[in-house]
Amino acid sequence: MGNAELVAMMLADGxxxxxxxxxxxxxxxxxxAGLGADGKQLADVAAYAxxxxxxxxxVEAAVAVLTRHIATSSxxxxxxxxxxxxxxxxNGPRLSERAAxxxxxxxxxxxxxxxxxxxxxxxxxxxxxxxxxxxxxxxxSAYLPNDGEIARPVVLGVVGAVTGLSAEQVARTIAYDDxxxxxxxxxxxxxxxxxxxxxxxxxxxxxxxxLVKDVAPLTRIDEIPADGAPLIDVxxxxxxxxxxxxxxx
Amino acid sequence: xxxxxxxRLGVAGPVGTxxxxxxxxxxxxxxxxxxxxxxxxxxxxDEDARLLRSAGVLDPERIRAVETGACPHTAIRDDVxxxxxxxxxxxxxxxxxxxxxxxxxxxxxxxxxSPALVDAQIFVLxxxxxxxxxxxxxxxxxxxxxxxxxxxxxxxxxxxxxEQMVKDAEHARDGKPVIALSxxxxxxxxxxxxxxxxxxxxxxxxxxxxxxxxPMAPHSHVGEDGELITHTHAHTH
Ligand SMILES: Nc1nc2c(ncn2[C@@H]2O[C@H](COP(=O)(O)OP(=O)(O)OP(=O)(O)O)[C@@H](O)[C@H]2O)c(=O)[nH]1
Ligand SMILES: [Mg+2]
Numbered sequence: 001m002g003n004a005e006l007v008a009m010m011l012a013d014g015x016x017x018x019x020x021x022x023x024x025x026x027x028x029x030x031x032x033a034g035l036g037a038d039g040k041q042l043a044d045v046a047a048y049a050x051x052x053x054x055x056x057x058x059v060e061a062a063v064a065v066l067t068r069h070i071a072t073s074s075x076x077x078x079x080x081x082x083x084x085x086x087x088x089x090x091n092g093p094r095l096s097e098r099a100a101x102x103x104x105x106x107x108x109x110x111x112x113x114x115x116x117x118x119x120x121x122x123x124x125x126x127x128x129x130x131x132x133x134x135x136x137x138x139x140x141s142a143y144l145p146n147d148g149e150i151a152r153p154v155v156l157g158v159v160g161a162v163t164g165l166s167a168e169q170v171a172r173t174i175a176y177d178d179x180x181x182x183x184x185x186x187x188x189x190x191x192x193x194x195x196x197x198x199x200x201x202x203x204x205x206x207x208x209x210x211l212v213k214d215v216a217p218l219t220r221i222d223e224i225p226a227d228g229a230p231l232i233d234v235x236x237x238x239x240x241x242x243x244x245x246x247x248x249x
Numbered sequence: 250x251x252x253x254x255x256x257r258l259g260v261a262g263p264v265g266t267x268x269x270x271x272x273x274x275x276x277x278x279x280x281x282x283x284x285x286x287x288x289x290x291x292x293x294x295d296e297d298a299r300l301l302r303s304a305g306v307l308d309p310e311r312i313r314a315v316e317t318g319a320c321p322h323t324a325i326r327d328d329v330x331x332x333x334x335x336x337x338x339x340x341x342x343x344x345x346x347x348x349x350x351x352x353x354x355x356x357x358x359x360x361x362x363s364p365a366l367v368d369a370q371i372f373v374l375x376x377x378x379x380x381x382x383x384x385x386x387x388x389x390x391x392x393x394x395x396x397x398x399x400x401x402x403x404x405x406x407x408x409x410x411x412e413q414m415v416k417d418a419e420h421a422r423d424g425k426p427v428i429a430l431s432x433x434x435x436x437x438x439x440x441x442x443x444x445x446x447x448x449x450x451x452x453x454x455x456x457x458x459x460x461x462x463x464p465m466a467p468h469s470h471v472g473e474d475g476e477l478i479t480h481t482h483a484h485t486h
């Protein structure tokens with residue numbers, strides 16, 4: 001188990017090879033729909049990132065927090081798996097039983113993520129994170145299969161559980177990552193000065209911490225908020241059939 | 250090698266040098282004898298995939314596009330995960346495949362594939378980019394498994410001496426193969442397809458170890474004519 005603070009930094013670092021460079025957090029279709037007014041209203045980018053922190057990202061962060069809570073409190077994370085025998089722990093429940101404890105939280109996430117396109121994107125990104133995590137933090141294999149399309153916040157919550165991240169660190173990682181995804185994609189999509197982009201991100205710190213404060217204490221699945229942003233879903237659906245795109249989503 | 254694991258062949262090189270055309274040629278020539286799949290990494294996602302699908306040389310479903318977020322270099326080198334998953338899914342959906350060709354988005358001379366993504370790679374230059382390019386070197390030119398000097402049919406129009414360009418390339422490559430290619434020259438196309446065929450065979454037999462062209466630092470030395478030459482290549486001297 002590494003130093004939790006450093007693990008959180010790794011997870012928040014866009015250079016972690018988990019396909020982050022393919023994502024714009026929905027900014028690309030939003031720009032196509034007029035956000036930023038062709039470069040004349042660049043502050044729209046920060047407002048868009050903030051809107052996500054108050055809606056969809058809040059749900060994602062809460063799901064990650066709940067996943068971490070369930071995985072941690074099932075008192076299984078200390079069970080060491082023997083090499084080459086990864087799916088059958090010497091003691092404690094089998095992988096399928098452990099994975100089953102996470103089923104309800106994935107289902108709660110799916111119920112709060114009405115767009116199948118958005119669900120598909122999150123599960124694809126979850127798969128990318130899972131593939132890396134099983135190499136870097138092999139203990140995730142106690143909860144998750146080696147490969148599979150699993151909502152990204154669920155995968156991240158499991159990584160948090162096995163590396164000793166706090167609920168706050170897990171929530172902050174999700175929130176920061178989402179905001180940074182949007183802000184850094186703006187550099188490719190709009191005539192943005194990179195120093196302005198960093199300033200926008202710093203300006204979102206209070207929003208990120210409010211989110212953290214709200215979702216970190218959650219311990220029951222039915223407490224997961226159900227905030228949505230229907231326009232973001234509509235943009236995502238437009239993007240899925242768009243031919244000329246830079247970003248996957 | 251598991252039954253479903255194909256020979257993964259990367260195709261890189263600067264914009265417009267003929268990567269998609271080369272893949273189309275390989276598909277046209279070899280689709281009868283090898284089971285093929287293609288992954289493209291275009292800047293605007295769908296372009297290369299569409300071009301290849303419309304070429305009609307392969308079942309369109311076996312050609313898939315992966316978004317790179319305008320980072321073609323990252324997609325084949327620093328973070329290959331999205332491409333790797335695309336390759337594996339293609340291998341799974343059309344199992345067993347013999348060869349999966351991965352086209353890099355057109356980038357610059359420094360972009361080469363990570364050995365975590367491909368077993369071997371082709372680097373494509375063209376005569377229209379100028380006769381000097383091969384001499385400039387770079388990891389792809391110096392150390393890709395195969396270097397293509399493409400569009401030799403255009404050489405007379407752009408004032409390039411193909412023979413010299415190939416000689417420069419061979420010098421920079423320390424004996425690794427160079428093929429002067431034109432899609433209008435069947436003999437050169439045969440050399441290309443024979444290389445793919447034998448490499449597929451070597452990989453399948455376990456006789457090939459992926460080589461990382463790597464981001465080698467360029468270095469300088471004084472050539473025979475006293476001229477300062479700066480380039481990158483594999484051998485020591
Ligand atoms: N004359 C000639 N033209 C060629 C040859 N091969 C390709 N071309 C042309 O070169 C142009 C670029 O070819 P592509 O295959 O699209 O090149 P690419 O490297 O895939 O391009 P990007 O993916 O945009 O980087 C097209 O107009 C091709 O028709 C050749 O052997 N001879
Ligand atoms: Mg191309």
